[in-house]
Amino acid sequence: MGSNAERVERKETTRIETFSDGVFAFAITLLVLYLKDPTADVGGNLLQGLLTEWPAFFAFVTSFATILIMWVGHHEMFTAIGRIDRGFMFLNGLLLFFVTLTPFTTSLVANHIVSSDSQTAAAVYAGSFLLLSLSWGILGRHVFRKKLLLASVAAESFVRIQTRGAFIGLTLYILALAIAFFSGIASVVLILMVAVFYAVGPTSQR
Amino acid sequence: MGSNAERVERKETTRIETFSDGVFAFAITLLVLYLKDPTADVGGNLLQGLLTEWPAFFAFVTSFATILIMWVGHHEMFTAIGRIDRGFMFLNGLLLFFVTLTPFTTSLVANHIVSSDSQTAAAVYAGSFLLLSLSWGILGRHVFRKKLLLASVAAESFVRIQTRGAFIGLTLYILALAIAFFSGIASVVLILMVAVFYAVGPTSQR
Amino acid sequence: MGSNAERVERKETTRIETFSDGVFAFAITLLVLYLKDPTADVGGNLLQGLLTEWPAFFAFVTSFATILIMWVGHHEMFTAIGRIDRGFMFLNGLLLFFVTLTPFTTSLVANHIVSSDSQTAAAVYAGSFLLLSLSWGILGRHVFRKKLLLASVAAESFVRIQTRGAFIGLTLYILALAIAFFSGIASVVLILMVAVFYAVGPTSQR
Amino acid sequence: MGSNAERVERKETTRIETFSDGVFAFAITLLVLYLKDPTADVGGNLLQGLLTEWPAFFAFVTSFATILIMWVGHHEMFTAIGRIDRGFMFLNGLLLFFVTLTPFTTSLVANHIVSSDSQTAAAVYAGSFLLLSLSWGILGRHVFRKKLLLASVAAESFVRIQTRGAFIGLTLYILALAIAFFSGIASVVLILMVAVFYAVGPTSQR
Numbered sequence: 001m002g003s004n005a006e007r008v009e010r011k012e013t014t015r016i017e018t019f020s021d022g023v024f025a026f027a028i029t030l031l032v033l034y035l036k037d038p039t040a041d042v043g044g045n046l047l048q049g050l051l052t053e054w055p056a057f058f059a060f061v062t063s064f065a066t067i068l069i070m071w072v073g074h075h076e077m078f079t080a081i082g083r084i085d086r087g088f089m090f091l092n093g094l095l096l097f098f099v100t101l102t103p104f105t106t107s108l109v110a111n112h113i114v115s116s117d118s119q120t121a122a123a124v125y126a127g128s129f130l131l132l133s134l135s136w137g138i139l140g141r142h143v144f145r146k147k148l149l150l151a152s153v154a155a156e157s158f159v160r161i162q163t164r165g166a167f168i169g170l171t172l173y174i175l176a177l178a179i180a181f182f183s184g185i186a187s188v189v190l191i192l193m194v195a196v197f198y199a200v201g202p203t204s205q206r
Numbered sequence: 207m208g209s210n211a212e213r214v215e216r217k218e219t220t221r222i223e224t225f226s227d228g229v230f231a232f233a234i235t236l237l238v239l240y241l242k243d244p245t246a247d248v249g250g251n252l253l254q255g256l257l258t259e260w261p262a263f264f265a266f267v268t269s270f271a272t273i274l275i276m277w278v279g280h281h282e283m284f285t286a287i288g289r290i291d292r293g294f295m296f297l298n299g300l301l302l303f304f305v306t307l308t309p310f311t312t313s314l315v316a317n318h319i320v321s322s323d324s325q326t327a328a329a330v331y332a333g334s335f336l337l338l339s340l341s342w343g344i345l346g347r348h349v350f351r352k353k354l355l356l357a358s359v360a361a362e363s364f365v366r367i368q369t370r371g372a373f374i375g376l377t378l379y380i381l382a383l384a385i386a387f388f389s390g391i392a393s394v395v396l397i398l399m400v401a402v403f404y405a406v407g408p409t410s411q412r
Numbered sequence: 413m414g415s416n417a418e419r420v421e422r423k424e425t426t427r428i429e430t431f432s433d434g435v436f437a438f439a440i441t442l443l444v445l446y447l448k449d450p451t452a453d454v455g456g457n458l459l460q461g462l463l464t465e466w467p468a469f470f471a472f473v474t475s476f477a478t479i480l481i482m483w484v485g486h487h488e489m490f491t492a493i494g495r496i497d498r499g500f501m502f503l504n505g506l507l508l509f510f511v512t513l514t515p516f517t518t519s520l521v522a523n524h525i526v527s528s529d530s531q532t533a534a535a536v537y538a539g540s541f542l543l544l545s546l547s548w549g550i551l552g553r554h555v556f557r558k559k560l561l562l563a564s565v566a567a568e569s570f571v572r573i574q575t576r577g578a579f580i581g582l583t584l585y586i587l588a589l590a591i592a593f594f595s596g597i598a599s600v601v602l603i604l605m606v607a608v609f610y611a612v613g614p615t616s617q618r
Numbered sequence: 619m620g621s622n623a624e625r626v627e628r629k630e631t632t633r634i635e636t637f638s639d640g641v642f643a644f645a646i647t648l649l650v651l652y653l654k655d656p657t658a659d660v661g662g663n664l665l666q667g668l669l670t671e672w673p674a675f676f677a678f679v680t681s682f683a684t685i686l687i688m689w690v691g692h693h694e695m696f697t698a699i700g701r702i703d704r705g706f707m708f709l710n711g712l713l714l715f716f717v718t719l720t721p722f723t724t725s726l727v728a729n730h731i732v733s734s735d736s737q738t739a740a741a742v743y744a745g746s747f748l749l750l751s752l753s754w755g756i757l758g759r760h761v762f763r764k765k766l767l768l769a770s771v772a773a774e775s776f777v778r779i780q781t782r783g784a785f786i787g788l789t790l791y792i793l794a795l796a797i798a799f800f801s802g803i804a805s806v807v808l809i810l811m812v813a814v815f816y817a818v819g820p821t822s823q824r
Contacts, residue, residue, distance in 0.1 A: 022231030228437030434643030
């Protein structure tokens with residue numbers, strides 16, 4: 001494979017990053033549309049209204065933090081990838097599908113976390129992150145099997161990091177899904193803690 | 207044409223990709239705005255509401271998959287293109303016009319696929335994808351006629367791939383449009399199958 | 413100025429293009445949010461509803477075409493620019509301000525073009541494009557005065573093209589603003605014709 | 619550290635810029651969604667309605683100008699940065715969090731600046747910009763401490779500029795927050811003046 005082919009591959013890698021970054025950036029920004037002026041329809045005191053709206057802020061912060069760590073992980077995966085194939089593009093698309101769903105599942109949590117449907121809302125929320133981390137694991141496996149890594153990257157190290165990421169994600173989101181059937185709010189708190197832990201915890205030694 | 211001119215052309219190619227990627231990424235993410243909390247206005251049980259909302263999810267998945275394969279195809283076309291002209295930019299703009307329309311046509315399917323207007327909604331939906339694949343064919347033809355391909359790309363191979371893509375798109379979307387007048391839901395199922403087939407089918411030998 | 417400084421300048425030029433492309437792409441995609449399911453609130457026949465909604469489609473097409481030619485022009489201006497200064501960034505920001513306003517002014521046209529407020533809506537619409545083309549002229553002037561052009565670009569040719577663009581824009585949008593006070597719809601038709609003429613007309617000899 | 623590692627770092631720097639630019643560009647464009655057709659629900663004369671809607675335009679202009687100067691500052695910071703670490707990515711994420719909040723706080727100002735809740739709305743608005751400039755200061759400090767600057771950039775000069783920026787931001791937004799408790803509108807006028815001053819003032823000697 002000549003150097004021209006390599007340049008084409010590099011260009012493709014860059015473009016799928018641009019598209020993915022667009023979807024991540026857009027999904028993270030769309031979350032704000034579900035924060036609404038609490039007095040818009042019903043009137044009343046603004047400060048009181050904002051305080052009553054805390055579930056929406058809580059859901060907003062949780063989803064923002066989760067999409068952000070997902071994006072950081074996506075970013076780090078791409079620094080190890082030298083070329084992509086069509087399977088990669090569609091598995092990446094599956095991952096982006098669940099990223100895109102987040103504003104919707106967040107709105108369910110914001111509207112229902114203090115209502116009787118709290119458990120359903122949290123289960124849908126945790127379930128969508130579970131599927132997101134599952135599609136991540138499948139993507140990492142595909143990268144390894146199809147040898148899409150940069151020559152300079154040690155394949156074992158990549159697999160180890162992917163496995164760790166998949167382990168954290170899958171285990172904790174399965175746990176969050178299970179907890180959702182008992183307490184919706186505890187489930188969302190766990191999901192927020194996953195994001196915080198991942199951001200500042202000892203595993204981020206890089 | 208010197209190497210400086212080539213660098214300028216390459217920069218232009220990159221920038222039209224960035225703009226197009228932006229439109230694809232936004233359009234695919236905007237789809238989520240049409241997924242609504244089913245109990246927001248009318249109240250009721252959340253789980254029940256989500257199950258009743260299946261046409262919206264069905265339309266969401268179909269449109270997400272279709273825009274994704276369109277983006278993959280757009281991506282692949284650009285790997286073959288060495289320079290662009292003004293005509294390319296406007297034909298690309300026409301293609302993006304129909305991409306941009308998708309969130310609207312998707313909402314029509316989501317709202318009407320189980321109502322008496324199911325056929326109208328599916329016809330508009332299939333029709334917009336038909337026009338999208340038509341504008342794709344015109345763009346591919348323009349690339350070939352104006353010799354915008356990279357020197358390293360075999361023009362015949364490009365035309366063959368474009369023809370295949372145009373054939374799949376036009377034929378199947380015409381079929382979907384025709385089916386829409388008998389059964390709206392069958393038409394949308396066909397459109398979803400086109401996307402799935404294109405993603406995993408034998409033609410994606412790359 | 414050494415080659416390192418040049419690389420930094422080039423990087424800055426690229427980044428302001430990325431940001432501007434984002435705003436253009438986002439504004440052009442947001443237009444679709446103002447196309448609504450005509451039967452969502454009032455019920456009735458979908459086909460009938462879509463036909464009655466023609467002013468929204470008319471405004472959508474006009475704004476899409478106008479933002480697209482603006483983006484093409486922006487793209488072409490950047491191929492001539494070698495470096496940027498802070499003034500450029502803020503004048504470019506002024507230009508993007510009026511691009512961002514377009515979805516709002518488009519919704520006014522969509523809602524009012526067949527009502528008694530048709531003239532007000534068209535005047536606001538034409539007025540915002542007038543200010544957009546004015547800020548374009550100011551930006552072009554700034555580029556010339558501050559010598560921000562690439563060494564390889566003939567400054568006179570750049571000024572001639574800018575002047576032509578400003579002449580077309582300012583004159584025709586002033587005309588559209590004047591016409592708006594007599595007929596709202598004639599004003600919007602003129603604005604659409606400006607975009608079509610610019611796309612396919614004899615001036616696009618490139 | 620070899621030249622390959624440097625290239626990887628450069629690629630990472632570029633990608634975090636792309637993501638950040640996406641968030642800035644979307645947040646600045648989303649502001650327009652809060653400009654609404656004043657006659658959509660209540661009817662009445664369009665011109666009259668638009669004039670009555672001045673607080674929405676006032677808030678729109680203020681937020682657009684503020685996000686724009688924030689983006690220009692972000693852009694200038696990145697020209698000095700040679701590599702990034704994980705801490706940088708999360709602190710940058712914190713900064714983007716407050717950028718993302720802006721459309722929401724802007725809508726509060728638009729809806730309440732002439733009502734009895736004017737002070738609450740302005741306090742939330744000023745408070746979010748205060749936290750944004752605070753997270754900026756923390757990010758700048760992190761860059762300096764972790765030696766993330768380009769070798770060619772004088773660290774003292776960077777710190778001086780960051781300190782100046784933090785000083786302007788923190789002081790003036792604290793002032794705006796304090797003023798909000800007496801007059802909501804005076805607070806927002808001050809925030810607009812900060813943006814205008816920063817754009818055209820003597821400090822922008824670059």
